[in-house]
Amino acid sequence: MITYKLKPKNSAEVSIYLLDEDQTLKFQHENCTQVNEVISSKQFTGTLYDIFPIVNKGTLILLVGLGKREELTLTIVRIAAKKALESKYLKGKKDIALYPHSQKEECILAIIEGIKIGTYRWKKYLTESSANSIDAMSIQMITPQKKSFEIAEDICAGVNATRDLVNDNADFVTSTHFEKEIRAIAKGQKNISLEILNEKELNAKGLNLHLAVNQGSNKQPKLIIAKYTGNPKDKKLLAIVGKGITFDSGGLNLKPTSHIETMREDMAGAGAVLGVLKNLIKLKIKKNVVCVLGIAENAIGSGSYKPGDVIKSYSGKTVEICNTDAEGRLVLADAISYVIKNYKPEKLVDIATLTGACVVALGYDYTALISTSEQMAKDILSSADKTDDRAWRLPIYPELKSAIKSKIADIKNIGLPKGAAGTLTAAEFLRQFTGETLWAHLDIAGTSFVESSERMYFNYGATGSSVRLLTHFIQNYA
Ligand code: BES
Numbered sequence: 001m002i003t004y005k006l007k008p009k010n011s012a013e014v015s016i017y018l019l020d021e022d023q024t025l026k027f028q029h030e031n032c033t034q035v036n037e038v039i040s041s042k043q044f045t046g047t048l049y050d051i052f053p054i055v056n057k058g059t060l061i062l063l064v065g066l067g068k069r070e071e072l073t074l075t076i077v078r079i080a081a082k083k084a085l086e087s088k089y090l091k092g093k094k095d096i097a098l099y100p101h102s103q104k105e106e107c108i109l110a111i112i113e114g115i116k117i118g119t120y121r122w123k124k125y126l127t128e129s130s131a132n133s134i135d136a137m138s139i140q141m142i143t144p145q146k147k148s149f150e151i152a153e154d155i156c157a158g159v160n161a162t163r164d165l166v167n168d169n170a171d172f173v174t175s176t177h178f179e180k181e182i183r184a185i186a187k188g189q190k191n192i193s194l195e196i197l198n199e200k201e202l203n204a205k206g207l208n209l210h211l212a213v214n215q216g217s218n219k220q221p222k223l224i225i226a227k228y229t230g231n232p233k234d235k236k237l238l239a240i241v242g243k244g245i246t247f248d249s250g251g252l253n254l255k256p257t258s259h260i261e262t263m264r265e266d267m268a269g270a271g272a273v274l275g276v277l278k279n280l281i282k283l284k285i286k287k288n289v290v291c292v293l294g295i296a297e298n299a300i301g302s303g304s305y306k307p308g309d310v311i312k313s314y315s316g317k318t319v320e321i322c323n324t325d326a327e328g329r330l331v332l333a334d335a336i337s338y339v340i341k342n343y344k345p346e347k348l349v350d351i352a353t354l355t356g357a358c359v360v361a362l363g364y365d366y367t368a369l370i371s372t373s374e375q376m377a378k379d380i381l382s383s384a385d386k387t388d389d390r391a392w393r394l395p396i397y398p399e400l401k402s403a404i405k406s407k408i409a410d411i412k413n414i415g416l417p418k419g420a421a422g423t424l425t426a427a428e429f430l431r432q433f434t435g436e437t438l439w440a441h442l443d444i445a446g447t448s449f450v451e452s453s454e455r456m457y458f459n460y461g462a463t464g465s466s467v468r469l470l471t472h473f474i475q476n477y478a
């Protein structure tokens, strides 16, 4: 638990001081001469991520370096807070007082995220865990009490809820599980209405692309729609639509070894939508948002949809299936046209682990943003910047239409030879279902999951990509 105090209430077991190099030079500890000696003898100079422990009358003081002041970023602050709290010196400690390097609100928020998001670990299936758990710690943040800090914690809880879903087994986080979770979130909330389309309804209404993707699976396909009305007087409505492939085997175009292992992450878009919905409720955000989760499993079997199939979408456009592994755009296309037709949102953002090409283009730290609306692109980039939930814009332009032309159907589900500009051609496919609605697309294929041991302030596994970004975007621009 984090509490906010002007002065530490009881003498904490551990006091953590975040200090950049300039601050270190001037730092004087009132009741610990050892700290002052360590600094004057240059044993601790505030070097980036240096952690220096000092025992002081039975309590522990940790000096944590933030490096050169002119190079200090809020990302560094998050990483430093994470490293401090995960350090071996805190093992078994419960009462922590944390002294921020700055009382600026953005710095306190970054420290909270470093703690809440940075120390998150997926431990459900570990029978023994050696890592420290911040759940068992009481952290006193030495700062004037402010409401906005509690809000930051709530937002982190939304991020971590998404991570729990993405990290868990694909056969656990099924469409049924998603439905159960969404129903639990909506329970007792008068301003949320649910519409859930199962196989029967999807069939009756003609969401055939969605159905095709799920055809080889023994699980139900579901289109889950939760409409949150935070401001009944406001006519404006935003739709957020998440790709929820609970496992992407590739289908008959089966994925090879080293591409398939983490494909339970292919519902990270839908997972993010669920995290955002939690935040809307927790923060009582006064905006209207229709949250859409397109859930299916891209499995393999004799019933699977097949390369060469032509399928009529909900919108009426026919689609040639050239590769069953390009399934996300199919589920999204039907979800997008369904929500536009039946809910008439002013703006729509879709979010998806859509293309491997996105990882090639931007790597793991930046989500790809593609939008036909200058204003939405500008707003989303600003939210990305403010939340450190990073995004970078890629282009979309009329000439891309030819990349998805088919000889036997209106369009096809793959783009140019050799996968050239795969992220752009996938976005162009989606654009064809957005009509006049203001639209932005987030490709989180690179950012949703950490496969190396850690990245920035994320431990191995799901990151909750775009939950902070979208929450901020809705609060400020929707
Ligand atoms: N789910 C994948 C994209 C992906 C790749 C997500 C890596 C996360 C990490 C998507 O369904 C896919 O397989 N896309 C294909 C499209 C191709 C067949 C046109 C791809 O990117 O290779």
Ligand code: ZN
Residues within 6 Å of the ligand: 248, 250, 298, 324, 325, 326, 327, 328
């Ligand atoms: Zn795929």
Ligand code: ZN
Residues within 6 Å of the ligand: 245, 248, 266, 325, 327, 328, 353, 354
């Ligand atoms: Zn996929």
